[in-house]
Amino acid sequence: GGQTAQVRSEQPRTQVLDKMTELYWNDVSKQWRVRPRESMLHARVGFGCALFKGRSHLVVSGGFAPDFNPTAKTEYFSLGENKWHRARDMNVARTAHSMCEAANGRFVYAFGGQGANASPLTSIERVPIPQVTLFLAWLLVLLADVKLPEPICNVGCYPISNSEILLYGGLDKDAREVSSGRVMICIQDAHSFLEEQVSLTIKDCFPNTALVQTDTRKAGSIFVMGKQGVHRLDLSDPTKRRFFLEFQPELP
Numbered sequence: 001g002g003q004t005a006q007v008r009s010e011q012p013r014t015q016v017l018d019k020m021t022e023l024y025w026n027d028v029s030k031q032w033r034v035r036p037r038e039s040m041l042h043a044r045v046g047f048g049c050a051l052f053k054g055r056s057h058l059v060v061s062g063g064f065a066p067d068f069n070p071t072a073k074t075e076y077f078s079l080g081e082n083k084w085h086r087a088r089d090m091n092v093a094r095t096a097h098s099m100c101e102a103a104n105g106r107f108v109y110a111f112g113g114q115g116a117n118a119s120p121l122t123s124i125e126r127v128p129i130p131q132v133t134l135f136l137a138w139l140l141v142l143l144a145d146v147k148l149p150e151p152i153c154n155v156g157c158y159p160i161s162n163s164e165i166l167l168y169g170g171l172d173k174d175a176r177e178v179s180s181g182r183v184m185i186c187i188q189d190a191h192s193f194l195e196e197q198v199s200l201t202i203k204d205c206f207p208n209t210a211l212v213q214t215d216t217r218k219a220g221s222i223f224v225m226g227k228q229g230v231h232r233l234d235l236s237d238p239t240k241r242r243f244f245l246e247f248q249p250e251l252p
Helices: none
Strands: 020-026 031-037 048-052 057-061 074-078 083-087 098-102 107-111 124-128 156-161 164-168 181-187 190-197 212-214 221-225 230-234 242-247
Touching (some): 048 107, 156 221
Parallel strands (some): 048 098
Antiparallel strands (some): 020 031, 048 057, 057 074, 098 107, 107 124, 156 164, 181 190, 212 221, 221 230, 230 242
C-alpha cells in the first residue's frame, strides 16, 4: 500500500496504491533485495496491520481508500500461499489506528485512530482468529471501561502476556506526541485498564506497530521503533516494566 509522491504542486493528486513488496536478505550477494508480492485486494494508505498465526499471516484493515476517505475494509495475506483473502469489514472506518495479535493468539485487536472528518477515536475492536483461515465478524469492545483513556492515533501496542496488552505513546487529539503508557487486561470477554503507568522516556508515536524486535542481548526485552527513536521495553521483572531510550537520531 501507500501513495505516490506529489513532486510538484501542479501535478495531479497523489495516487493510493495496492502494491506489495518484500524486503529480504540475500545470503549469496550479501545484500538486501526487494521482490514483488501479490497486490492487495484494496488500495489503501495509513492502514493498520498485524502479524498472526505464528507470523505466517498478515492482516490489514482500514486506512484511506483511493477517494481519501477512511475505510473499514479488511483483508489478510497468507505468506505460504502468497495470496490475499477477503475478511469482514470493521464496525468503524478508521485510519492511523494500531493493531496487534493478543490473548494467546486468539484475537487481533484494533485501537483508536481517526474516523470520518479526521475525528479522533477512542473505540477498540477485536476479531476472533479461528483455526481455519476464515475471519469472523469484528466486535466492538465496549465492556468495563475499555475505551481508550483519550482519543489517540498511532499508539504503540504490544502483548506483554497472554492476558495483557501494553499501549504506549501516540498522537493525542491535537496531533501532539505523548509518552504515557497503560496496560489493558483481556480475560475472556472482560476488559479493563490497570492503574499502572508504563511510560516512554520521551514523547513518541508509532505509525507502524509491526516494527517490534526481540532483544537478543537480554531475556525479557524488546525493541520498538518510533518516529523519534528506538525504545527498549524491559519485561524481565513483571512488577517493574519500563522503557529505556535505546537510540535517538541527531537532527540536522
